[in-house]
Amino acid sequence: MADENNTQIVIKDLWKVYGKDTKRVFQEDLRNKSKDEIQNETGCIVGMRDINLEINKGEFYILMGLSGSGKSTLIRALIRLVKTTKGSIVINGEEITKMSSEQMIQFRRKTFGMVFQSYGLLPHMTVLENAAYGLKIRGIGKEARYEKAREVLETVGLKGWEEYYPTSLSGGMQQRVGLARALANEPEILLMDEPFSGLDPLIRRQMQDELVELQSKLQKTIIFVTHDLHEALKLGDRIAILRNGEVVQVGTPEEIITNPADEYVQEFVQDASPAKVLTASSIMSDIPVVTYAWEGPKTALTLMRKAKKRMGYVVDKKRKFLGVITAKELKRLLEGEEKYKTIPSTSIELVASVHPDTLIEDLFNVAPQNPYPIPVVDENNRLLGRISSDTIFDSISSNGGNNE
Ligand SMILES: Nc1ncnc2c1ncn2[C@@H]1O[C@H](COP(=O)(O)OP(=O)(O)OP(=O)(O)O)[C@@H](O)[C@H]1O
Numbered sequence: 001m002a003d004e005n006n007t008q009i010v011i012k013d014l015w016k017v018y019g020k021d022t023k024r025v026f027q028e029d030l031r032n033k034s035k036d037e038i039q040n041e042t043g044c045i046v047g048m049r050d051i052n053l054e055i056n057k058g059e060f061y062i063l064m065g066l067s068g069s070g071k072s073t074l075i076r077a078l079i080r081l082v083k084t085t086k087g088s089i090v091i092n093g094e095e096i097t098k099m100s101s102e103q104m105i106q107f108r109r110k111t112f113g114m115v116f117q118s119y120g121l122l123p124h125m126t127v128l129e130n131a132a133y134g135l136k137i138r139g140i141g142k143e144a145r146y147e148k149a150r151e152v153l154e155t156v157g158l159k160g161w162e163e164y165y166p167t168s169l170s171g172g173m174q175q176r177v178g179l180a181r182a183l184a185n186e187p188e189i190l191l192m193d194e195p196f197s198g199l200d201p202l203i204r205r206q207m208q209d210e211l212v213e214l215q216s217k218l219q220k221t222i223i224f225v226t227h228d229l230h231e232a233l234k235l236g237d238r239i240a241i242l243r244n245g246e247v248v249q250v251g252t253p254e255e256i257i258t259n260p261a262d263e264y265v266q267e268f269v270q271d272a273s274p275a276k277v278l279t280a281s282s283i284m285s286d287i288p289v290v291t292y293a294w295e296g297p298k299t300a301l302t303l304m305r306k307a308k309k310r311m312g313y314v315v316d317k318k319r320k321f322l323g324v325i326t327a328k329e330l331k332r333l334l335e336g337e338e339k340y341k342t343i344p345s346t347s348i349e350l351v352a353s354v355h356p357d358t359l360i361e362d363l364f365n366v367a368p369q370n371p372y373p374i375p376v377v378d379e380n381n382r383l384l385g386r387i388s389s390d391t392i393f394d395s396i397s398s399n400g401g402n403n404e
């Protein structure tokens, strides 16, 4: 996943200590102590401890962790709303901890869009003026900024609301205005700190869906803070889990669910529904009997019996999946009058197949139609593996399956 050319943000050995005389915390006797111990002994609060992360261009990156784990500190450090104590943050090749304030302001305006939990809208300004506000600060003329604001308001589904004031909008709509305002600047990187936490569950889900759709078009780098595991799993390409200011695990949703690094992560993911995250590739196994369409029925039957199986998966010369054939059918062919040199296509049963990235949730629709383990094929219909219905049920009843 970490592709050097694609890396946009590199965070190295980053610390934030809140309080007075923060240098003391780095003395040998203290720096390895727990956050609580450090606080008791020095009065300083460790907001971030030795964080190392790389975030790629276009990545939807989630920061998750309990309250006080340092999520906001980290996201704010990226735009230096929090001044870090130690370590380095390189964004687009530039070390931001060393920039002058003036450089930082320019860099922030040019590079970032921000959406926070409180919408931060200006009540005496219309929706249009709010959406155009960031552009106004950048000195963009009225006509140009209103044009852009109209465009982004349409993108977030608020066409027709331009002349209203924020107070006449619901929470979800106000948050859309916040998002429109961030997008109007055409930022490379969007920072979102619990943007949907204040919304009703239904509206929240809708906003998540829309953000997924929007991101598939925009392909921005998004750093998104949430407490909500399902939100994280739904939105994230990767998730970093923080505890007491430290990163305890970074991984794709699938990696986090299947291999939680410790009990803390385990606790986070225990309510997750693996069926919504795991894909067919994580539970498929090898095909026991591959039957080649150009084989004779006798060879095919011999191989099947050797493997103690009652059926085989039939492929052509390019390993394209044709269907399944049963031992019973092969026997029937052999006992018949006609002599077959190869397996006749009329003996091959067509069955539904799935792709490696099919969600386990969706396998439930396919499984009942298939009397045999479900074949998994690639985009060229080449046979990759198979999934038995037992495996499907195991994968959702245990801690996420994968324990073959
Ligand atoms: N201005 C501050 N002064 C002192 N300590 C602070 C300050 N801001 C944050 N902290 C401390 O730093 C730690 C991390 O806080 P932070 O706000 O980053 O957590 P968070 O993960 O965003 O939590 P939440 O989910 O509640 O928003 C906490 O222990 C917090 O008390």
Ligand SMILES: [Mg+2]
Pocket: 071, 072, 073
């Ligand atoms: Mg926070």
